[in-house]
Amino acid sequence: MLCAQGVAAPLMLSSFLLQLVRADLPSGCLIASDILSCTNLGLKTVPKKFLVMVATLDLNHNHLECLDEGSFAGLPNLDTVRLAHNQLSGLTPGTFRNTSNILHLDLSSNQLNIIEDHYFQELVGIKELLLYNNRIVTVESKALSGLSNLRKAYLSHNRLTDFPFFSIQQHPNLTTLDLSSNRMPTLPVKAITALTEKVQNGLFLHNNSLICECSMYSLFKQWEYRGFASVTDFREEHTCLIYGEQRAIVRFLKHVRFFENCKIKPPVRKVSLEAEAGDSVMLDCITSLKGKHLNYSWVSQRHGYIVPPGNNNTLRMYSNGSLEILAAHKNDSGVYLCMVQNHQESSNDSLEVNVTVQIHRQEEEPFNTGFTTLLGCVVSLVLVLMYLYLTPCRCWCRKQPLPATPSPANECSAQSSILTPTPPATTEGSGRKVSNNKHVVFLEPIEKAQNGRPRAALALEHPKLAVTRSDADSVTSVFSDTTIVP
Incomplete structure (x- = not known):
């Protein structure tokens, strides 16, 4: 029971605070998660207070005539603002101050006349801008130039007679610019062709008042050759006026007879x-x-x-x-x-x-591979033979008279057997040779005698190699270049 009360208390407090905040909102506003909708309420001004967690603000279909400075400040999560179907004729400087997180702005179906340079300068992160169905006659040159993250801009169904295409030449993310259904009589072909291919692919210019001329026709014909969506999706809507007469409209992508004398150079x-x-x-x-x-x-x-x-x-x-x-x-x-x-x-x-x-070289590869393998085998065999027969020796390789009895020279032979990978051909007993299938004797550690002089440890393990002389004589016979005669 206590646990249930502990959970209910915060919920009641949260609901109470929510009611206090909502008391400042106009009646009829709806809240769902982080979406606040106050549509079709006859609002003439933007509410002064909003819920802090609002991410989407919908004020469509009202009677808003102006927006004050900082109208949407204090909303850190705000990313979408919808102001369509109002009566806005302009924007006050600083309207979007402290709202750089806005990504989508809808100002369509208002009464905007000019898009001034300061309108959107605070919206550095905006990606989508809707300005269609207004009364726009001019877009100033810097109005869109600073919006480096802008991807889509819609300005169709306005009264534009020209557009500053040079201001969007460096836009890295712009993919859609809709200027259709305006009043453009001519197009700056050089400025348009200087745009990136991505922008040209999404530049919609149909349903304008274009005058039929070869430069205009050549531009759209090249777009058609290259399969740009701006032409292929609205092929029937691309029209022009013959000699500027409104009564003489031709769908120039479908009927090309009027442009027979135009020298069109399609892209390769x-x-x-x-x-x-x-x-x-x-x-x-x-x-x-x-x-x-x-x-x-x-x-x-x-x-x-x-x-x-x-x-x-x-x-x-x-x-x-x-x-x-x-x-x-x-x-x-x-x-x-x-x-x-x-x-x-x-x-x-x-x-x-x-x-x-x-050149097909598949047949040569087996020969090259086999030759390389054969060469490697020959080199390896030569190295093995050199290792077996040309190993340097200091004692038993020399021509010396073989003593009748074991002597310190035999010790040298024993020591050389330790230092060489193959056993020497020594004798055991009366003229019998040592078996060639004996294991190689590896170098053993040298032990010290009681008097501090080194002594070969091999003699301890092989009694036949033990010497009867003193340690000093044994060491001399092992490490000297001359044979010691007993």
């Missing part, structure tokens, strides 16, 4: 291909052009200009534009350029294939 697509010498290699000329009147040709540095049926000796060309290298040679490596032309539609395409022919 590149493909790499590896082959082995002697194999047949097929180079396919893949093109986005369609029709029955396509003319194919190939150009290479070695073979020059290639047309059907090709060079019968080394090359063969087919009607679909494919080029076959009958028996690839190392000299066939290089760049092969396929060019496709459609004379009826005055369009062309190109494909660059980089061919690398490698």
Whole structure:
């Protein structure tokens, strides 16, 4: 019972504090976990106090006309703010002060006219910015330049007649910029082509008031060749005005007759291909052009200009534009350029294939490996023979008269047997040789005699090698270069 009361007390206190905090919020606000929703309550100002743990603040569908300085300060966990469908016509400097943790900001469906430089300068971590369906006519050059983490910006359905594309050239994370359904008559083609490929892939410019011209057509045609989503996803919505007349609208990606006189240079697509010498290699000329009147040709540095049926000796060309290298040679490596032309539609395409022919060396590898193994065996055998027969010796290798009886010279032979890996050919008894299958005698530690002089320990284990002379004579006979005659 005490335990149950101990648990209930903090819960009651927490509920009481929560009611105190909620007393400052407008009636009708809903709280769920870290989400605070105060939508469609007719609010004209932002509430002064919020719950500290709020991460998502939803104030959509109200009558907010302005935002005061620091309107969202004191919310360390706030990362999403939704202010869509209000009546905001501008933002006070410092509106988002101390809110650098905001990642998503929705200001769509308001009455914003100008996106000034100071609007979002505090939102250094913002990733998604929604500004569509406003009355924006101008975006100042520094409004988005400082937002290095910005990934998606939506400004469609506004009144833009131009946009500072140069201000987003260094954006490392920007992948989507929606400028569709505005009033742009022309496009700064050079500034747009200077953007990264990632930005161009997500740059949506359809449903504008573009005037039909070759530079504009060439830009979108190149995007089509490269398969950019900004073109392929809205192919039918890309329109332009012939001579600027509103009544003469053409879907220029579908009907290209008006641009027959435009010199369009599509981007060169590149493909790499590896082959082995002697194999047949097929180079396919893949093109986005369609029709029955396509003319194919190939150009290479070695073979020059290639047309059907090709060079019968080394090359063969087919009607679909494919080029076959009958028996690839190392000299066939290089760049092969396929060019496709459609004379009826005055369009062309190109494909660059980089061919690398490698020499097949699989048959040589066993010989090289076997030769290396054989050489290693021969060297090892020579080293073993040198080790067995050319080991240096100081005593028994010399030509000396063999004494009739054991002498200190025999001690030298015994000592040399200790120092050499093979046993010496000594005699035992009357003319009998020692067996050659005896184990090698390794060097044993030297013991000291009672008088402090060293004495060979081997003599203790082998009685036949024991000497009858004094220790001094034995040591002299072992370590001297001359034989001691008894």
